[in-house]
Amino acid sequence: MNARKLSPPMALPRQVCPAGLLIGLALTAAQAFSATVVRGPYLQTGTSSNLVVRWRTEVPTDTRVRFGTNPASLNFSVSSALEGADHEITLTNLSSDTKYFYDVGTTAQTLAGDDSYFFTTAPLPGTPKPTRIWAIGDFGTGFPAQYAVRDAYANFSSSRPTDVWLMLGDNAYYTGQDYEFQAYCFDVYPTMFRQTVAWPTMGNHEASFSQALSDSYPYYNIFSLPSAGEAGGVPSGTEHYYSFDYANIHFVCLDSMTAIFRQTNGAMAQWLASDLADTTQDWIIAFFHHPAYTKGSHNSDAEAESIEMRQNILPILEAHGVDLVLTGHSHSYERSYFLNGHYGHSSTLTADNLINSGDGRTNGNGPYVKPPGALGANRGLVHIVDGSSGGQGGGGALNHPAKYFSTLTYGSLILDVTGLRLDATFLSDSGTADDTFTIIKEAPPVVNIVRSGTNAVISWPASLLDYQLEGKTTLEAPEWLPAEGSISLLPGGKSISIPATNSHHFFRLRSLP
């Protein structure tokens, strides 16, 4: 178990503490305030075995987390004698896919904890598990609609806990100050924060609009993000961009705000290519703040952040088979067709970029389907602007030709991943499902081999792909060669008949580009 203290000697929300009082309060804090939790607890960098628990107390205290699988008996404990107001403690050696209850406090007393203080560890990486993801963008406003969006999701998901919570940037208006995070982020979602690991990305407001590389924003003190590959993926060495695994999904968080990271040969691009080249997960979801395609309150044809992400970073995402790109920035919901290879001005989009120009709906034109194997560049992905979770006024023409569906309605995005199927729902602040789509990944075909007289008949099912049967007589042989024989078309697939000899023969199906 690890414990780390980050706090300055005193860390009171600025809203309740005028700057001129800070020194006096610091000197008399222990006498003036009782030890109460004023932020969190909140969960960070959750994996199948580890979890970071953070919270803030009104006065500096030492630190303790008690936890266990039975709420009536929290039989494990981690503590630290270091005193501070911002507390961070890492729970280790947890069991995967297991519900734990916990409380937080000092070594002398519990400050917060009841039956609603629980978390469920991630399943082992690569293990498919029905996964619910909640993604919100541009939400940290404190406007009534932020609460309405939150409550609509709480109603929608009341019987289904959230597994992964993505924050798509502009998490605390107006400039991401600590007191703004308190008022517009932590105070709005206390239950979510204590039960679900939050995975944020940096927006322009957290950076006070600056595109210079800086680690000094409050965002980086508030969140504990996996820069060392603690949650799966390739270590990035920075909290600006990172990745993590949950079940059979690989998530990649990028920093679209810092200018040097958007360059083709920048460190982020280099890390991204390495990270994506290392995953074997069924699904890859990337998230960052500035959309490649938007005609909402921002225009992706005119703003450098969007243009550079589209031109420099998107080709890397596509080349590695990313399935979904989630962004915010525009205060709208804009969902694309199944796209590939569009890196220019919106006027240059062609039909060739639309891998599937349907609605992606099971009750419409049918889901978007990604076949296994080698479709090469033409696999397709969906881009979503999900920036209406805070009730900001939107605007814009909402007419980007890459988008199938666009709306200014306030809401949030829900993703349900079950095995090789992903269902997406845009849930409005009034609780209506205003957009849905589905992506299905075809499983690889199963090859059947049966004897027929002196021949072996090898068959495989029909697919979106064309397959070639290849064989070799020893597995050590370097090359697979096309199987000889004529292919028969069957009602549900194809077959080939070859002489059955006494020697071994190995076969594989190879999808053709």
Next chain:
Amino acid sequence: MAFAHGDVHPRILEFTEQIKRSPTNTTLYLQRAELYRIDGDYTNAMADLNHVAQHDRSLKRVDFLRGQVQQDAGQPQSALGPLNRYLADQPPDAEAYTVRARVLIKLNRPAPAIEDFTAAIKWSSTPNPELFIERAAAWRTLGKPEEAMRGLDEGIRRLGPIVTLQLPAVDAELALKKTDAALARIDTVMTRLQRKETWLVRRAEILRNASREAEARTNYFAALEAINRLPPAHRGTRMTLELESRIRTAISTNGAAR
């Protein structure tokens, strides 16, 4: 080509309104200056900063911001003065050292830039990998790849063997003709990764360049096998298809005959 910066304009207008209501509040001028800088309006940014400097001489940060504005305006020589004043007066400030280091790079003065990058690294609680990468590039500009490598290794010690530091370190080793050291770095990266094919190809290419053809081919074939073991969805990405094509071309070529 200049691009718009989203929310900046309305925010500038908001600050202008606030300044009208509180004309003696220098903090508002500082905040508006920063927005002008981000928007590329360097004239107005400097005007606001000069206003602050005239009315509140205790705000030393004005010099740091002036330096940033001049740097962004493409005037690195003019940026140096205010940054020097700021850094001479203030406790160590990693961000300011970083800005001045970049100014010095633009002025083609890599030696003092290296000192500033080193100071920025020293005073950062968690230095960003970029600082080590930019410092290594400055060392290479000075024709000192050994120093570049030592600097990258310092980053690796602090941040772990991350690829963004190991890759330039591999290049630095190769520049020094240290093939085995370069291969060892790749091996260090590979041990932490699930998928080896990209790195096996890099190994093969290094070996082939070192005229170690048999080892190169062994690595190319190992990379092919690694690709064959991938799940179909990953075997079929554009990236993997291109890599496989590159391997097959390389295998069909006799490297020794090149």
